[in-house]
Each structure stands twice: as structure tokens, then as C-alpha cells.
Amino acid sequence: xxxxxxxVLLDETIENLKIRxxxxxxxxxxxxxxxxxxxxxxxxxxxxxxGIDRDGAAIKAAGERLRMYEGxxxxxxxxxxxxxxxxKAKGITSCDGILLDLxxxxxxxxxxxxxxSYMADAPLDMRMDQxxxxxxxxxxxxxxxxxxxxxxxxxxEERFAQNIAKHIVAARSxxxxxxxxxxxxxxxxxxxxxxxxxxGHPAKRTFQAIRIELNGELTALSDSLDGMIDLLNEGGRIxxxxxxxxxxxxxKAAFRKNENPCTCPPDFPVCVCGKKPKGFVVxxxxxxxxxxxxxxxxxxxxxxxxxxxxxxxx
Numbered sequence: 580x581x582x583x584x585x586x587v588l589l590d591e592t593i594e595n596l597k598i599r600x601x602x603x604x605x606x607x608x609x610x611x612x613x614x615x616x617x618x619x620x621x622x623x624x625x626x627x628x629x630g631i632d633r634d635g636a637a638i639k640a641a642g643e644r645l646r647m648y649e650g651x652x653x654x655x656x657x658x659x660x661x662x663x664x665x666x667k668a669k670g671i672t673s674c675d676g677i678l679l680d681l682x683x684x685x686x687x688x689x690x691x692x693x694x695x696s697y698m699a700d701a702p703l704d705m706r707m708d709q710x711x712x713x714x715x716x717x718x719x720x721x722x723x724x725x726x727x728x729x730x731x732x733x734x735x736e737e738r739f740a741q742n743i744a745k746h747i748v749a750a751r752s753x754x755x756x757x758x759x760x761x762x763x764x765x766x767x768x769x770x771x772x773x774x775x776x777x778x779g780h781p782a783k784r785t786f787q788a789i790r791i792e793l794n795g796e797l798t799a800l801s802d803s804l805d806g807m808i809d810l811l812n813e814g815g816r817i818x819x820x821x822x823x824x825x826x827x828x829x830x831k832a833a834f835r836k837n838e839n840p841c842t843c844p845p846d847f848p849v850c851v852c853g854k855k856p857k858g859f860v861v862x863x864x865x866x867x868x869x870x871x872x873x874x875x876x877x878x879x880x881x882x883x884x885x886x887x888x889x890x891x892x893x
Contacts, residue, residue, distance in 0.1 A: 731743055734788035
């Protein structure tokens with residue numbers, strides 16, 4: 580299947596990056612190259628874009644799609660959380676803009692063998708980087724009941740997490756759980772029928788939780804945002820597109836902390852902690868897709884864009 584990922588909030592992202600034609604930009608979640616392609620259109624021949632992705636299929640597809648920008652476009656297979664190291668290896672110490680689009684790509688969802696989707700029966704995989712040894716099947720079959728409960732509750736915000744964990748442990752005691760279809764049936768058996776009729780597919784939240792745990796998604800995000808802001812040149816911007824509340828909360832909190840890092844008690848007349856703001860939050864409220872985009876691309880419905888600008892000088 581062709582690697583495709585319709586870029587969400589494309590116009591809004593390009594507008595908010597405030598692209599400098601000769602600048603250096605980083606797409607930390609390259610995917611099929613949709614956002615990167617548009618960024619490159621705004622760069623002159625001296626502008627540079629670094630594209631990073633964990634997925635080998637994404638790297639191959641983006642390389643083919645963006646081959647006309649050879650010399651300007653540098654593609655690296657890796658995790659965006661390693662961005663400072665990746666840029667340093669290319670002799671880059673700072674940049675003018677960073678983009679993270681944290682959504683699972685259409686390719687990853689539609690290619691059944693990747694195991695991301697609860698809509699098709701496939702091996703229980705869910706690895707964003709297929710060089711990793713551990714799969715979703717390992718989590719489902721090896722983690723203890725309490726740990727499964729924690730994962731599904733915390734990362735899936737699933738009200739029936741305890742019952743789902745209990746049913747998983749019971750099912751795997753009889754036979755190893757190997758496919759997405761098997762897991763879906765276990766989840767359905769764990770949720771009362773009246774609650775399966777609302778809120779989308781009953782397996783959606785559990786699949787999200789296992790995927791997040793397996794790929795370390797929230798840890799990578801929370802651990803790397805401060806460092807990415809430090810990479811920005813004066814006036815540079817970071818744009819982050821999230822697709823669920825857990826990601827959005829992390830981004831919102833990190834941006835606020837970098838805007839107001841002071842840790843002094845509120846009743847102190849002046850700041851004595853010495854922590855200085857790194858910039859300001861551009862988006863007090865997240866930017867959401869238009870009605871037209873949501874109709875054209877239903878997967879954009881949960882997307883939120885938040886923007887921070889590096890500004891240390893008055």
C-alpha cells in the first residue's frame with residue numbers, strides 16, 4: 580500500500596510557522612511528507628528542512644515524494660525525542676521552526692499487518708519503529724493484570740479498564756492473544772452492551788493505550804518539548820498537532836511553563852528564582868480544523884494545534 584497521510588491543519592500550520600525563506604526547519608514526524616512538502620515550497624534554495632521519522636515505510640515514501648528537493652531536504656530515521664543529537668550530527672545547533680504531527684498516519688492505520696487498527700484482524704504489532712523487538716502482543720500477554728489496568732486506565736482513559744485487564748488475563752491463560760481481532764473480542768466481552776452503543780468503537784481507547792505504552796509516546800513528548808524550544812532561534816516557532824487529550828495536556832503545560840517558568844511563591848513581590856521566560860504561547864486556545872476539513876478528512880476531527888514562539892529579547 581502507498582504510504583499516505585493527509586496532512587491535518589496544513590494551512591494553519593504553515594501560517595503559524597511564519598516560515599523564513601532561508602531558514603532551517605525540522606519536521607519531527609515526517610510521515611508521508613505532506614507537511615514537509617508544503618514547508619519546502621516556502622523555502623529558497625538556501626533553506627533547509629530536516630525530516631525525522633521512526634517508521635521505515637515513512638522514510639522510504641517521503642524520500643521518493645521529496646526527491647526534487649535533494650540538497651535542501653535531509654531525512655533521518657529516528658525518534659524526534661533525539662532531535663538535538665540528530666541536528667548536532669548534521670552540524671546544526673539551532674533552527675527557525677519545528678513541527679510535530681503526533682497522529683498515527685493513514686498508512687499505519689490502513690495497512691492491516693501493522694496492527695494499529697481495531698477494524699481488521701491482523702498480528703498484534705503496533706510498532707512505530709519495526710526495528711524494535713517488543714510488540715503489542717508482548718504487552719498484552721506478559722504484563723500483570725494491575726499493570727494492564729494502569730496502562731488502559733491512564734493512556735486510554737477507559738472507564739472499564741479494570742474489567743478489560745481482568746478479561747485479558749483470563750483469556751491469555753487459555754491461549755496466547757496473537758491478533759487484533761482476538762483482542763477486540765475480549766474488549767467487547769468486557770464492556771456492557773449499553774455502553775458499546777456510544778462513544779465510538781469499544782476497542783478504540785484500549786488500542787490507543789497499548790500503542791502509547793509500546794511506543795513510549797507520552798514520555799517522548801514530555802521529555803523533549805523543553806529541549807526543542809531551546810533549539811529555536813529568536814522568533815522561531817514550534818507547532819504541535821495532537822489527537823487526544825493526554826498529548827494536548829502535555830503540550831499545553833510545557834508551553835505555559837516555558838512562558839512563565841518562575842517557581843517563586845505567589846506572594847513574593849519580585850522573582851528571586853532567576854528563571855527567565857523562553858518565549859510566549861501564541862495559541863491561548865488550540866486551533867481546530869475547519870468544518871470543511873472535518874467533512875473532507877474525518878480523522879482530523881480530534882486534531883488540535885498549539886504554537887509557541889521563542890522570544891527572549893524585549
